[in-house]
Amino acid sequence: MAGRRRVSGSSAVAVCLLLASLTACGGHSPADTARRQVQRLLDRRAAAVLHHDPAAYAATGARASYADLKAVPLTAWSYRVTAVRRSGDTATADAELRYRVTGYDTAPVTVGRVLTLSTAADGAWYVDSERPAPKSAQQLWDQGPVAVVRGARSIVLGAGQSDGSLRAYAGLADRAVPAVSDAWGADWSRRIVVLVPGSLDGMAALLGSTAAGYRGIAAVTTGETGGGRAPADRIIVNPDAYGALAPLGKQVVLTHETTHVATRAHTGAATPLWLSEGYADWVGYRDAGRTPDEVAPELRRAVTAGRPPAALPADGDFGFTGDATRLAQAYEGGWLACRMIAAHWGEDRLDAFYRAVGTHTGRAGAVEDALGKVLGTTLPEFTARWREYLRAQLG
Structure with a gap:
């Protein structure tokens, strides 16, 4: 047909050879291939978290983080790889972690993560470590094993805290929720998530800040720190300052923070x-x-x-x-x-x-x-x- 030229077999080979350094003929670049492999690896790792399968998690690499987060009730947990930087048998991956705490988050919470990886003799990738991305806050499980106490209207997650301490927080939270509803009304979730790290430094890390900015502050909600309208606000406690309060002060503080959760949409x-x-x-x-x-x-x-x-x-x-x-x-x-x-x-x-x-x-x-x-x-x-x-x- 007029206007078309037939490309000879030798010409097609030449084109493929010319482009080989960038993309295999009909295939993907090495960077794309590594990214796809890492994405599949993290998909398996996420599935292991959701299915409570420590063996499957260990098969993807470093297993310590599973022990730290396994007690957290999760409805969703997934990674989206955004970049992979490979250097020989090692790589660094940037990813978005999206997760939901069962019964509390109306939509996924999204946080930036950085993973280091390496290849084994079989050529497969394995996770060596995972940490918060630059300018991203820590998650509670980055600070050690998370213990969970469920209240009637609350869930309390702690790191470096005793079960008795977390039960006390749950009791305060369960009294705060109806007190706020009595004042504000019932047009909010009427359920709260309380995070209790082991120290002021732990609180600051959960907020992506420095300890000096929160010294003497007993608790904050994530929305107060510029996080906007989150799927579920977290009330983050400074155990050092909070522990110094009298019983009434502890209740007032937690009711105050619960009010921020209730009023966030307005x-x-x-x-x-x-x-x-x-x-x-x-x-x-x-x-x-x-x-x-x-x-x-x-x-x-x-x-x-x-x-x-x-x-x-x-x-x-x-x-x-x-x-x-x-x-x-x-x-x-x-x-x-x-x-x-x-x-x-x-x-x-x-x-x-x-x-x-x-x-x-x-x-x-x-x-x-x-x-x-x-x-x-x-x-x-x-x-x-x-x-x-x-x-x-x-x-």
């Missing part, structure tokens, strides 16, 4: 920290029977000294690494703002105000709009009322 870029942290503290202290003098000692000192704050706390006041007094006053000021709304406008209006602020996509005008629509006031009027409330409650 918390976004428009929500100021005085509202998100103040509301969580309001729920935490709601049934504690504590007075403002007891809950807000730093603000009380400022008010009685004639130095009440001129404005609601700014987001920058909540920095963990900043001045401790400033941080305490920020939390206390947010709590008293939410307490004032509940006392003056009612608890239902407080909830509605929180949700209304969260409907906005950005900070500008969000609080002002919600104040007008839900509470019938303006930001200057609200701030003035709040400052007077501080003087009345703490003066």
Whole structure:
């Protein structure tokens, strides 16, 4: 047919030879072949995790990590290889690990991992080690064997913790969940995941941060650290600071963090920290029977000294690494703002105000709009009322 040229057999051979250094004729490059082999290896490794098959896991390489994570109840566990860098009989693979904790995660949690591999005499690849990818946080099983305690409304995973300690956390969590639902409502999962590492350093590693940033902080949720709306927030405990609290303080902290889990879907870029942290503290202290003098000692000192704050706390006041007094006053000021709304406008209006602020996509005008629509006031009027409330409650 016109327009076509027949390629001779010798020409076809020449083309294949020309391209051989990049791609086998009709095949794949060595890099692609290695990546496919590593993907198949990790598929087998993931299947061994899900099927609780230590022998099959060991057949894929290093087996120590299986013992560390085998107690974690998993609905899903898979790897997606994104890159393989081969050097002779060894290789380094970048991968995304996707997993779901049974009964708690509504979608897979995705984390970056790096695996080192080597080939044996049979030419097959085997995993030598696995670690978090650069700038990725550790997983609890990276810190040693994970123990699991199930509560009625919670699951507590610990590393370097006794079963008795984890049962105590589960008891606190099971009391926190209904307390939050009573205040916020039932439109959330009403189940929480609590991670308890062995130390402050372990907590920081789970957050992909340094210990200095969380020293003295008893617990956080992953959403507070910039993780966004996760399939299931993790409440991560600092056992050093948490262990120093009195029983009431332990319950307040866990109820506070559980509130963050419940309100996460309605918390976004428009929500100021005085509202998100103040509301969580309001729920935490709601049934504690504590007075403002007891809950807000730093603000009380400022008010009685004639130095009440001129404005609601700014987001920058909540920095963990900043001045401790400033941080305490920020939390206390947010709590008293939410307490004032509940006392003056009612608890239902407080909830509605929180949700209304969260409907906005950005900070500008969000609080002002919600104040007008839900509470019938303006930001200057609200701030003035709040400052007077501080003087009345703490003066």
